[in-house]
Amino acid sequence: MRCFMQISGYSVIHLNVNGQEVSVMIKPSHTLLYVLREKLSLTGAKSGCNNGDCGACTVLIDDMPVKSCLMLAVEAVGHKITTIEGLENAAIQEAFVRNWGFQCGYCTSGFLMVCHALTKYNPHADDTIIEEWLQSNLCRCTGYEEIENAVKSIITNHIEV
Template identity: 60%
Template sequence: MITKLTVNINGQISEAVVRMAETLLETLREQYGLTGAKRGCENGDCGSCTVLIDNIPIKSCMLLTVETREKKIVTIEGLHNTPIQQAFLEKWAFQCGYCTSGFIMNAHSLIHHHPDADDERIEDWLGSNLCRCTSYQEIKEAVSSVLKKNHDRS
């Protein structure tokens, strides 16, 4: 069975025709060409498909597209020159890059929701994503550097 629905992706509203069982990950990649959310485990473990739904990080392989009605979806393509993206570059918080977009989306939301996050909270949030190349220390440093810069400005 297929259905037509209105989606809001990266601030653009459009109509999508999807199968009722189609995941958001499939829709983003196949209908919209937004390939920043990566196909990894496809069971919610790795986080490489993380996007923001109403500013909350969600693994798009675990969400049906039909569940996104009246929700705002932001993918890595929808972030533009955010501090966390710059910090990932400055701290070399990536190696192969496959997991990077998922980590950036999760870290972007963490910074928004917890501007005073301590090391324990950072590690807790980053624990929902996996990096096979072991860039964890650099990723944590990138997040911490943005939090520190934001705190210094206040």
């Protein structure tokens, strides 16, 4: 379903963000990260590398992690977008706090989104699967052990995601 109309180089698109339908006027070249941050004031997804390497911009598209700097906003039409602002009271958030899974915090929202999806889709993930999923994001403060411990605390305690 194409949900946009053309207005002098801009398009009005309709997105489902954190369970709410929103309309936003964009240029066809706008990334989802740009639209979330600059048009919708959802600043949890961070602009790090802008080429898909760091994962600070990770959001969930239909409950799967996607680097929003690599996705055009128009590609998100018809999909469910969840940002860190929409991840309310998720078990992984508490696990990050309990296990000190953050340092400077810049990468934290991206890691939370990846780890939330990991614990949802792989509730019995072993060390290899956890390591594979965590490779999609970078922590410049090297807080990987604490992040991994947070994920393992959810998996080993069979906490409902």
